[in-house]
Amino acid sequence: MTLKATMIVDKDFVIGNVDDRLYGSFIEHLGRAVYGGIYEPGHPEADARGFRQDVLRLVRELRVPIIRYPGGNFVSGYDWKDGIGPVDRRPRKLELAWRTVEPNLFGMNEFADWSKAAGSEVMWAINLGTQGIEDARNVVEYANHPSGSYWSDLRASHGYQQPHNIKTWCLGNEMDGPWQIGHKTAEEYGRSALEAAKVMKWVDPSIELVACGSSALGMPTFAEWEATVLDHTYDHVEYLSLHQYYGNHENDAPTFLARSLQMDEFIRSVSAICDYVKAKKRSKKRMYLSFDEWNVWFHSHASDKKLEPWQVAPPQLEDVYTLEDALVVGCMLISLLKHADRVKIACLAQLVNVIAPIMTKNGGAAWAQTIYYPFMHASLYGRGQALVPLAQSPKYDTKEITDVPYLESIAIHNEEAGEVTIFAVNRHLGESLPFEVDLRSFGTCTVLEHLVLEGADLKAVNTAESPDTVKPHASGGAKLDGARIEAALAPASWNVIRLSTRK
Template sequence: MTEHDAAIVALDREHHRGVVDRRLFGSFVEHMGRCVYTGIYEPGHPSADAEGFRGDVSALVRELGVTLVRYPGGNFVSGYDWRDGIGSREQRPRRLDLAWRSIETNQVGTDEFMSWARARGVEPMLAVNLGTAGVLDAAALVEYCNVPEGTEWSERRRRNGADKPHEVKLWCLGNEMDGPWQTGHTTAEQYGALAAEAAKAMRLVDPEIELVACGSSSHEMPTFGYWESSVLELAGDYVDYISMHAYYEEHDGDRASFLASGASMDDFIEGVIATADAVGVRRRRTKRINISFDEWNVWYQSRYPGSEAMPIDIAGPRIEDQYSTLDAVVVGDLLSSLINHADRVKIGALAQLVNVIAPIMTEPGGAIWRQPTFHTFAAVAAAARGNSLVTRVTAPGFGTRRYGEVPAVAASATHDPATGDVAVFLTNRAEHAVTVEVRHPGFDGWSTVSALHLSADDRGPRERDTAADVRLTPLATSASDDGRGTTLTLPPHSWTAVRAASTSTD
C-alpha cells in the first residue's frame, strides 16, 4: 500500500439483507467475578434502588443501548441450580461455583434479574443447565417463568412475589458444551440428543418460546463444523438458532491481525451458515436455522491465569480487562461483521456488561466509568436502524500474519426506510490514512448529519475513562459536486460512524 491510499464504499438502497434485528445489540450478565455483585447489584451503594440495583449502572446500560441481556451464564450455568436463587433470600444457600471458583450467595436469582431487566427495558435471554441438570429442570424453569398460574412452579413464583408470568421467550440450551472446561462437557451426539429432548419438553410448557442450541465455542475448536453438523442433525427440528462464541486479542504485538478480527468473524459466521444449510438440505428441512452470536468481545485470554489460580471468594475480580482505543476500533469492526450478516445473525451479546471484560466498570461503593469500547458499541446501537445494506468495498489489500490479505477498509451500512436515515460504519485497518468515497446515488436528498471517529493510539489500556479522555470526535467530510458521494479521510487504525438523512423512504 502507498502512504495515502483511496477506497470506495458503494451503497445501493435496493440491495439489502433485510432488517437488522434489534436483539443484535445485546449483552451478557453472568454470575462471574463482579458482574452481578458490585456490578449491577450493590445494595449499599449510594445510587442503589429499593431492590439493591445500582442506579448509576442502569443509567449507563441505557446509554449503551443494550436491547437484550443473556443470563445467568456462561460456564456458571452448567453447575447452577436455579431453585437456589428463588424464595426468601435469608434461606438461600451459599454454593461453591466450580466454573469460576467463587462462592455464590444467590442473593440475585431469576426473579431479581427479571425485575432488573423489565425496569431497564431489556429483553431477557435465559440459559438452562444442560451440564449437570437436564430435561425436567429445564422444563420446570420455563414453567416457573412463563405459566400464569395453577401449577406447582407457577404458584411458587406467585408466592415469591411475581404474580404475573415473566414471559421469557428466548432460551439457551446450555452453554459451550463442546468445551472440555465445561462442567458436564459431552460429545456432539450426546449433547444433540439431550438438547432435542429438553427443547421438546420446554416447548410443551410454552409452545411460543425460541430456542438456541450450543454451537462451537470458538472457530479454533478441533470439533468446529463437525459439532454444528452433528447437533443440528439431532436437534435441528426443535431449535431456532445455533450459537456462536468468539473472542479476539492482539497476539505478540501482531496489531495487523488484531485489526482484521472482523474478517475472521466473517469467515466463522459464513462457515456456520454453510454447515447449517447443508444439514437442512440433507434433512429436507424447510426451516432455516439462524445464528445467535451470544458471546463476543475483545478478551486478552493470554493474560488470564485460569480459574485454578483464583482464590475462592465472593465476587472477587475475574478478567477485568482494561481496554485501549485500539480495542474499541476492533469492537467497531466486529459490529460491522454482525451487521453484514444480519440476514442470518439475529441475536448478539457483547460479553459481558459490567466489570468482566466489559464496557462499563465500577468501584465497590464508588465510581463508575465507561471503557473505550463503550463508545463504539453505543454509537452503532443508536444509529443502526432498518435494513442492512449490501456494501461494495473497493480497497487496497492489507496483509496480516494470521488471516492473509484482507481489505484495508471494512464497512457496513444501514438504511431505515421509514425515516430515510442512513448509517455507515468504516474501519481503517491500515497504519496510514485512507481517503474513502462513500457513493450513495440511490439516496435522494442525502445530507451528512455527523461523522464521528475513534483512532487507536499507543498509550495502552487506561485505568479510567473520564469526560476529558476517550470520546468519539468529529471527522471532516466533503460532498461531491453532484451530491451523489461523500468523501472523508480515515485516520490510521481508526473506526468511524457516519450518520446521514435522506428523502429516500418507502
C-alpha cells in the first residue's frame, strides 16, 4: 500500500463558525481539582485569595473561554448555599458522589473571582438531583439579579454588589445514570428540567440553558432518553449535552486512535434526534449541542478503587497522560471542529489534576501534561470558520472499527487574522505519511510554522521532575509549492500547519 494523503481546502466550503466556547473546560469538586489545584492557601504561588498563580498562568495560556462548575456527579448532592457567606460559618459535609468530605471553603463567589482571573466565563450546573424548581430560581437570582430582592441583596451582603451575570446554565448532570444522586427516568427528568427552565428564565430571560442528554453513547436508554427529554424541553432550552470518555484498556493503540470516529457517529446521532423532535414539533428552532464532558480517562481506575473514603480532597482520577493519549485528544478536537455547525459548547473534562491537562503537587510545582498541547493549539489557532475537509487517505481496520483513515484532519480559516490553520493527526504508528493540501481558493500563502507533537515512545509522559519529556517542536518542515502544501507527517503525530493568506 502506498501511503499518501491529500486534502482540498476551499474557503467557500464552510461547515460553520467555530464558537469560542468549543474550547471550554470543567472544574468539579472532585479530588484535587479545587483544593490543591486552583485553590491552595499557603502555597508559595498563592495570592491573598488562595488562588495558585502558577496554575492560573497555565490556564490563561489555554485561553479557556468558559468553565463548567461545580459538577459533575458532585452537583446532584450539592447545596450551593453551603458555599456562600462567611467561610468560617460554612458546613463540612459528607460528599456522597465521590465519598469525600467537602469543607465548602470555595463556592460560587470564589469561583466567579477565579474565573475572572483566568479570563473565563462561568457555566453553572444546578442541582436537579436532590433539589428542584425553587432552588433553581433562587440560585439564578443570587447570581444574576442586580438588587432589591432577598437573594440579590444577600449576595451584596457577601461583598458582591455587582451580579455575576452567569449566562450559561446546565440543568443538572447525567440524570440518566443510576449512579447519579436523584437519578430520574427521562419522563421525570424532562418534566423537572422544563419547570426549572421556566422559572430560571423568568428570573433572567437572557440566560441560555443546557438539558442533559445521555451520559454516554453506550447507555441502554440512549436515543429514547434524548427524544423524551427534548419532547418536554425543546422550546425552553438552547443546547442538549453529550458526554464521552475513551480509554485504551486493551493496550490496542490502533483501535484507541480510531475512537474519535465513534465520537463523530455519536454527534451525528444526537443531531438526528434533535432534528426529529424539531420536525415533530413543527419548530423553526435549531437545537445545538454542548459536548460538556469529553476526554481520555482510564489510567486511574485501579488506584481510585483503593482510596479510603471521607478524606478532604484526596488524589482522585489523576490520570497521567501519555503521548498516545494526546494524539487521541487531538483526534477528538478535530471531531468537534468537524461538527462546528452543531456543537457550540464543549468542555474538556477536567482542567486541573482530575483527568486534566494541568497537574500540580500540593505545596509544589505545576506542569503541563501531554494533552495540554493539542488543546492549547486548537484553542489558539482553531478560531474562525471550519472548512469542509475534502480528504483522501489510506485506511486500516481493527477488530472493532473498520475503514479508519490514517489521516485525521480539518482546516480553520480565520479571515480576520488572515490565517488558515490545518490540524492533522497521522494515525500510522510506524510510517511517515506524505500529505498534500490544495489551497486553490486562497492563492499564494506563506507557511508561518509547522508544529509537531511526536516521540519514539507512545507511552512517554510529563512529570513534575521531567515536565518537558513530551513537548511540541516547530520543525515540521511543511513547504509551499504554488497553492499546494507538501508535508511529511511523522508516525503517530499531531500536526499544526499555520499559513498566512495575506498578500
